[in-house]
Amino acid sequence: MKQPAKRQLGVLDLAHRWLREHVSAGDLCIDATCGRGNDTRLLCELTGESGKVIGFDIQQDAVDSTAALLAENGLSAELHCESHAEMQKYAAAGTVSCVVFNFGWLPRGSHEIFTRAESSIAALNAALTLLKLGGSLVLCIYYGGANGFSERDALNEYLAALDSRYYTVMQCSFPNRTGCPPYAVFVTKDSEPEAAL
Numbered sequence: 001m002k003q004p005a006k007r008q009l010g011v012l013d014l015a016h017r018w019l020r021e022h023v024s025a026g027d028l029c030i031d032a033t034c035g036r037g038n039d040t041r042l043l044c045e046l047t048g049e050s051g052k053v054i055g056f057d058i059q060q061d062a063v064d065s066t067a068a069l070l071a072e073n074g075l076s077a078e079l080h081c082e083s084h085a086e087m088q089k090y091a092a093a094g095t096v097s098c099v100v101f102n103f104g105w106l107p108r109g110s111h112e113i114f115t116r117a118e119s120s121i122a123a124l125n126a127a128l129t130l131l132k133l134g135g136s137l138v139l140c141i142y143y144g145g146a147n148g149f150s151e152r153d154a155l156n157e158y159l160a161a162l163d164s165r166y167y168t169v170m171q172c173s174f175p176n177r178t179g180c181p182p183y184a185v186f187v188t189k190d191s192e193p194e195a196a197l
Helices: 011-022 038-047 060-072 084-089 117-130 150-160
Strands: 028-031 052-057 078-081 096-103 131-141 167-172 183-189
Touching (some): 011 096, 038 052, 038 096, 084 117, 131 150, 150 183
Parallel strands (some): 028 096, 052 078
Antiparallel strands (some): 167 183
């Protein structure tokens, strides 16, 4: 009998594996782009009652979806219908264990509304400031279609320019998949940039 084909490993699988290995109970984490709430839910589960999760999205539909999903699972987070570029207003520098980003558009939402390079780069700058030593960024980058390639290219340029004395940047892509397959990037804060000054 023919075995059913296994589901392909996707970018979210990679991101969630990373989160399960690097986020612990009691951590402070940020979901910079809540979307439908799946990353927020996982972060809440991993940080537990002793931790805290702060979530952002510019679309009220996304914030409402996230709040509903958390409520269904007996979880809670501090949610803001606001740009992820404003995250520094809600956490202190050097206190955050992990910041998660999904660049692109809202799942099951309009592909005409999507993240843009200017606010995304500002959000990454903020996230790196908020990260504690040993903390990480998890980025899922969706591109092509209505949002094109400009944000992807700007993100790649930004990430490549991060000083390797302080940050490690790892990219996981799917070169044998057709179209514009999303890819994951993981950034770890290995030392404080100020230490070298």
